[in-house]
Amino acid sequence: MRVENQHHRSIALAEDGWSVEIIDQTLLPHRFELRRLTTPEDAAEAISSMRVRGAPLIGATAVYGLALALRDDPGDGNLDAQADRLLATRPTAVNLRWALERARTRLQPLPAGQRAADAYALAAEICEEDVEINRRIGEHGLELFRAAWAARGERGSLNVLTHCNAGWLATVDWGTALAPIYMAHDAGIPVHVWVDETRPRNQGAALTAWELAAHGVPHDVIVDNAGGHLMQHGQVDLCITGTDRTTRSGDVCNKIGTYLKALAARDNGVPFYVGLPSPTIDWDLTDGIAGIPIEERDPEEVIRVSGVNRAGEWDSVVVTPEGISARNFAFDVTPARLVTALITERGVCEASEAGLLGLFPERAAA
Numbered sequence: 001m002r003v004e005n006q007h008h009r010s011i012a013l014a015e016d017g018w019s020v021e022i023i024d025q026t027l028l029p030h031r032f033e034l035r036r037l038t039t040p041e042d043a044a045e046a047i048s049s050m051r052v053r054g055a056p057l058i059g060a061t062a063v064y065g066l067a068l069a070l071r072d073d074p075g076d077g078n079l080d081a082q083a084d085r086l087l088a089t090r091p092t093a094v095n096l097r098w099a100l101e102r103a104r105t106r107l108q109p110l111p112a113g114q115r116a117a118d119a120y121a122l123a124a125e126i127c128e129e130d131v132e133i134n135r136r137i138g139e140h141g142l143e144l145f146r147a148a149w150a151a152r153g154e155r156g157s158l159n160v161l162t163h164c165n166a167g168w169l170a171t172v173d174w175g176t177a178l179a180p181i182y183m184a185h186d187a188g189i190p191v192h193v194w195v196d197e198t199r200p201r202n203q204g205a206a207l208t209a210w211e212l213a214a215h216g217v218p219h220d221v222i223v224d225n226a227g228g229h230l231m232q233h234g235q236v237d238l239c240i241t242g243t244d245r246t247t248r249s250g251d252v253c254n255k256i257g258t259y260l261k262a263l264a265a266r267d268n269g270v271p272f273y274v275g276l277p278s279p280t281i282d283w284d285l286t287d288g289i290a291g292i293p294i295e296e297r298d299p300e301e302v303i304r305v306s307g308v309n310r311a312g313e314w315d316s317v318v319v320t321p322e323g324i325s326a327r328n329f330a331f332d333v334t335p336a337r338l339v340t341a342l343i344t345e346r347g348v349c350e351a352s353e354a355g356l357l358g359l360f361p362e363r364a365a366a
């Protein structure tokens, strides 16, 4: 997508042809800065510190990290050790496992001398595929937005609520939940977005708002607990989020707080959609609540709030009493029954095993 009239992707090979350029998302929305990754350690650090984040983007970053590792040592031992290290950076988004398993399967049979070049080729392939997947999610989602716009008599604005950041920053380009929003806006539907701030890391307030502003999409940032109130007052036509792991039965794991929005949506008869790229489906799991590992991050992220102070400097302040205990659960699971539909690159389906297998019949035997 465009940043100050220049097209950017969230990750790309640098001009030198071997290092990897990312947007340092920990600096947004205050500073737009590219950062070069030159080692697998850089890639692992970028994922765990959330300089890069979002399920599809961390998968792509991990494979680039593997390519950087194989430049120095393409042997079997290093391939396994680096893949394991990259896999351990974040536990919840299944895209990381999907991308690294795909890399191991492809690279292991190759002679060591070919592995680095092939890892770069695979990373580029995964990035291109991701862009195409998200473009298609956008097109399928656009049809739902058109229907919602027609249902409200094409009057006022189409009010959409989203949680976290499932935009182009979370993927390679377009985004999952935000792709239909961009396409609807570009198609002339007057979309207005309620952006959940998404404590504690504020991906909504910092990243989604920044993306939407750059694209000219009208929006308001709201506190995480405002969505239910807005739905009760008819101010939300539909909700749409991304996902970090969706089970074959359609349970959706996403940023903490998603479940509460889905509950409020159900109570108020508001459709709740999920943009779901197929690499985010965990075909091995049927029970999301029992089976999906939920990342628990540093409580410091809850205790402190960071941003830019009145003097324009980075600052971080404590918002809790001294010495208190805090817990920082990063994701939750929305049961399939609360999800109106899943929007995949192959089309829209019910959030259920039958729905997903209707679009991905090749997975029936898995």
Ligand SMILES: CSC[C@@H](O)[C@@H](O)C(=O)COP(=O)(O)O
Binding pocket: 053, 054, 055, 056, 093, 163, 164, 165, 166, 167, 170, 171, 175, 176, 177, 203, 241, 242, 243, 244, 254, 255, 330
């Ligand atoms: C297309 S991104 C979908 C999800 O990855 C997104 O909604 C999300 O929860 C990201 O969490 P994050 O902790 O910022 O990596």
